[in-house]
Amino acid sequence: MIEEIKNNYGTLFENDLLEEINQVGTFKEVPEGFELIKPGSYIKSMPLVLGGAIKILREDNDGDELLLYFLEKGDTCAMTLSCCLGHHKSEIKAIAETDAKLIMIPIEKMEEWTTKYKSWRNFVFESYHQRLIEAIETIDSIAFLKMDDRLLKYLRDKIKVNNDHIINNTHQEIAYDLHTSRVVISRLLKKLEQDGRVKLNRNNIEVIAV
């Protein structure tokens, strides 16, 4: 495992810390679609992403969803962080977007390392900063963009995290992520196809230019 940790975090953390992560962390491999965090649950360990992508969603009381952002390798979930450190409940839902590899760090260690390792502290601060910025970018999208541009941004993000120009999702699934209706997405995708920017198939969207 140590090799994979070094690949992703080697430049960030000192050797002592890498060694500790290797000692106390639990390696975890999850399949696409696996629910890592349920809203309202308490979290006892924090994931460091080694590979694959994790989708972070917000869910309202009616069960309506909205995609907040994706985590990729080298990332960690700031919400989980703060839930662990502050002993708050989870405010979000996390689903494996692709098959993913993680290391789970027990919450006691996180607190210990915060005191012990400057690099860990910086990592935690930097993670918070990144997530706050991503949350604000999400706000930008919803507040300032119309649905057509939000869809384009979504397609771009999907391509990036999946590293593939083919998006294997139904229109309904996309509608959930963007918190709109299936018909709206179908309508906009059709428009994009007419403009030659995507090619639509069943369960599958081939992105040509977004």
Added chain:
Amino acid sequence: MIEEIKNNYGTLFENDLLEEINQVGTFKEVPEGFELIKPGSYIKSMPLVLGGAIKILREDNDGDELLLYFLEKGDTCAMTLSCCLGHHKSEIKAIAETDAKLIMIPIEKMEEWTTKYKSWRNFVFESYHQRLIEAIETIDSIAFLKMDDRLLKYLRDKIKVNNDHIINNTHQEIAYDLHTSRVVISRLLKKLEQDGRVKLNRNNIEVIAV
């Protein structure tokens, strides 16, 4: 000054730290409407709020605005924090919502204290957590609520931070904060007045029940 610091942060910080804040912090009093942070600027000191309220806004490239959240006494601005610690540019705009009292902490001290004081570290983590949650609540509002409910939430927040049931703003100003048009706000406020929930005057909204 030390008394005011103790009033707001006495339970949070140990005496040594309070003393240091008193030593190195600069007391600052700003009038309502004062622009504390411009988007895109670099920030060299971090504000701790002693009194009054600060409004944190997001601005897009066209100059369109959206209210993110308010800071009150005992709060600090997580975006500023992370800008300082990570030496990033400001992503937001901060305006004094009311006359406000602040202590400005030089950025070098912040980093020093992060190593030195556990209470400071926890404060910083807790601030990040709060701001992340507020950002997510803002996302909830925009994504899941219609404009009428967003307006109600806005009125409630205003009452809270100003500690006054009279809101001294024009419809246009409210429209800016919620990123919509003046006509829409006038329309919705009129509806609220007809329902007996507010009383409308020039430059001034008397909130009865929201």
Added chain:
DNA sequence: CCATTACAGTAACATTTGTTACAGAAGATT
């Protein structure tokens, strides 16, 4: 006091987004 400006009210209309309903095609199941 008069002229000017800022603010609020309202109507008419455009646009965007959401909803309902239905049809046909693609897969899956038996």
Added chain:
DNA sequence: AATCTTCTGTAACAAATGTTACTGTAATGG
């Protein structure tokens, strides 16, 4: 092959929000 289910396309319509234009009235400044 016949049936069933899921996914997509489309039309028609409804609701929410945004835009333009014009009004009257309150406040302001000479």
